[in-house]
Amino acid sequence: MSSTEDQVDASPAPYLAANLNEPTKSSLQEIVHDSVIAVGGYWRPASATIRLLEELAELAExxxxxxxxxASITEELADVFFISTCLANQFGVALPDRHVVSGEDAASLESKMLLLVQICGRLARVINYYDGPKNLKKSESLTPIGDIVAQIHAVLRSVARQLRVDLDLAVRSKAAKSRVRDSGRFPMSFDPSTADSLTEFRSVTEASDCSFARQAKIWGAPTWNVTKSLHHNVDQVIPFLISFTKATRHESLDGFVIAPSLPYQNTSISKLSRSFEGLLKAINRGDPARSPCLDGNIAKAGWQFEFNGRRLFVSVFSPLYPGGHPRAAHRDFVLFQPEESFDEHRVGSAYSESEVIRTAVRRKFQERGLWYPEEVIDSRIEGHIYLLPLRKGDPPVEWWLRGTDQLVLF
Incomplete structure (x- = not known):
């Protein structure tokens, strides 16, 4: 695992990394996604897993x-395929169009059903950790959701071949029927993979000079309620941030974004500093691991924000920043990026690829005649990089010294 100093040496904000060689989502995944969004959105993963086990039992029956x-068996096959695909979509997994389990076609239907129960049980175990009360033992490891769902699909396709059923057609038919049958049937639901905050943040990732930004796997926080207090809004964020920090190590999630709303437009970096400090303090209070990180020496090299036992790099984006600034945005955003994301994609001074990326990004800024905050980044004081200065020559923003609880603006 790389050190904080390695990460600070990476490309400028947003420090988003993604594997550009990952496969894109299959056409069936896109069809399932469009159908789910049309009828109200994804269920919480734990609820979807319960539904998956229900459909698995109906398939067995x-x-x-x-x-x-x-026709009844075909419909149940499509149901299991559909709901397992939903779980993959929620965690940003790109499933292969085909995944073969060696020797499965020769097995009996009963053997395949037993195998499906075993695989779905493993999936339930993972989801119960990400979205439930389960804790992992220190020696315990988890199989990524994408691998498990690919196995489920492989067995379902094997069953379909044995019965001479066109499973792809059945899934497409289910998606089309669901748009009609389930329209208005369920209340609109929130899922971090489809959050409004994430949709808004896409304008930042699409404008970024970071070559990885557009492919990053990011979750978003619930919509900020301007009629409620900071602590009420943070309370709504905490459960999803906990799930994110649990899942990121195994599911390669790259970021979690919050779009806090201000009671009035920030007019100075000082006011933004106070707002940011208040938000981090409120999140820290909700940390189940009770990290003392904000009590440490933030101006020391090696310091980093922590939540739920995960080291997170934080970036603030704001309309205060002028056009061309790496943190310029149409509204305020706060992005949390796990240390595992940097290591997963070999970003940091320990990796030769990182230097190539950093050099390319800096060159882009120079070619456009824009300021790149290399003096702040090269200082290796991570606290200074969370909230960047407005322009070249401005001193580092020591946000941890500027505010008090009484001056929280978010």
């Missing part, structure tokens, strides 16, 4: 019930 026709 259909296969073992001699009175059930092939």
């Amino acid at each position: 259909a296969i073992h019930d001699e009175s059930k026709d092939l």
Whole structure:
């Protein structure tokens, strides 16, 4: 695992890393996603897993019930495929179009159903950790959701081949029927993979000179309620931030973005500094691991914000920053990036690829005649990089010295 100093040496904000060689989502994934969004959005992963196990039981009943026709079995196969795909979508997984389990076609239907139960049980175990009360043992490891769902799909396709069923057609048909049957059936639900805050933040990632930004896997916080207090809004964020920090190590998530609303437009970096300090303090109070990070020496090399036992790099974006500034945005955003994301994508001074990336980004800024805050970044004081100065020559923003709880603006 790389040190904080390695990460600070990476490309400028947003420090977003993603594997550009990852496969894009399959056409069936996109069809499932569009159908889910059309009828109200994704369920919480724990609720979806319960539904998956329910559909798995119905599939088993259909296969073992001699009175059930092939159409009923086909529909249940599509249900299991559909809901497992939803879980993959929620964690940003790009599933292969085909995944083969060796020797499965020769097995009996009963053996395949037993295998499906075992695989879905493993999926439930993972989701119960990400979105439930389960804690992992120190020696315990998890299989990524993408690998598990790919195995589920492989067995479902094997069953479909044995029964001479077109599973792809069945899933497409289910998606089309769902748009009609389930429209208005369920209340609109929130999921961090489709959050409004994430949708708004895309304008920042698309404008970024960081070559990885557009492919980054990011979750978003619930919409900020301007009629409620800072602490009320942070209370709504905390459960999703906890799930994010649990999942990021195994699911390669790159960031979690909050779009806090201000009671009035920030007019100075000092006011933005106070707002940011207040937000971090409120999040720190909700940390289940009770990290003392904000009590440490933030101006020391090696310091980093922590939440739920994960080291997170933080970036503030704001309309205060002029056009061309690496943190310029149409509204305020605060982005949290896990240390694992940097290591996963080999970003940091320990990796030769990082120097190439950093040089390319700095060259882009120079070619456009824009200021790149290399003097702040090269200082290796991470606290100075969370909230950048407005322009070249301005002193580092020591946000941790500027505000008090009484001056929180978010």
